[in-house]
Amino acid sequence: MTRTQTGFTLITAIFLLVVVAALVVYITNFRVVQQTTLLYGVQGARANQAARSGIEWGIHQSIVNDSCVASSNITHAAFTGFDIEVECSRSTHFEGAPPPIHTFNLKSVASSDTYGSLDYVQRQIRATVSIDPP
Numbered sequence: 001m002t003r004t005q006t007g008f009t010l011i012t013a014i015f016l017l018v019v020v021a022a023l024v025v026y027i028t029n030f031r032v033v034q035q036t037t038l039l040y041g042v043q044g045a046r047a048n049q050a051a052r053s054g055i056e057w058g059i060h061q062s063i064v065n066d067s068c069v070a071s072s073n074i075t076h077a078a079f080t081g082f083d084i085e086v087e088c089s090r091s092t093h094f095e096g097a098p099p100p101i102h103t104f105n106l107k108s109v110a111s112s113d114t115y116g117s118l119d120y121v122q123r124q125i126r127a128t129v130s131i132d133p134p
Contacts, residue, residue, distance in 0.1 A: 043121045046079065046112075046121075047082060047110045047111070047121045048110075048125075050076075051110035051123040051124060051125045052108070053076060053079065053108075055125050055126075057074055058086045058127070059129055062131065063129065063131060066102070068090040070089070071085065072085070073085050074086060081113075083110070084108065084109070085109050085110075086106065086107070086108045087108075101130055101132050103129070103130045103131075104130075105127075105128050107126050108126075111123075
């Protein structure tokens with residue numbers, strides 16, 4: 001082996017170390033992004049279910065109790081960390097002779113954390129329920 005070829009192996013080894021290190025950094029970053037995306041997806045699904053539970057609570061209040069509270073906050077152990085606000089408006093309609101038909105317009109908003117933060121999530125669901133008294 002001549003003197004001019006002795007440093008070539010060192011350059012190749014350093015190049016391979018740099019390439020492997022860059023690959024490790026890329027894979028690590030990709031894993032963190034995937035994990036964060038999955039977490040945001042789960043939080044979005046939880047917010048959707050929390051808003052749905054608010055709508056179902058409002059429908060229950062409308063049908064069973066024939067009541068409509070303009071705005072109320074509800075809590076549930078399954079949705080710890082979420083603020084669930086249910087809004088309701090009621091209107092009465094007559095179709096021909098009495099009895100009247102009561103219509104309830106419901107809106108449920110579930111949110112977690114504060115607006116503007118990275119962990120903020122909000123979902124909103126609307127529903128309309130009409131009750132025809134017996």
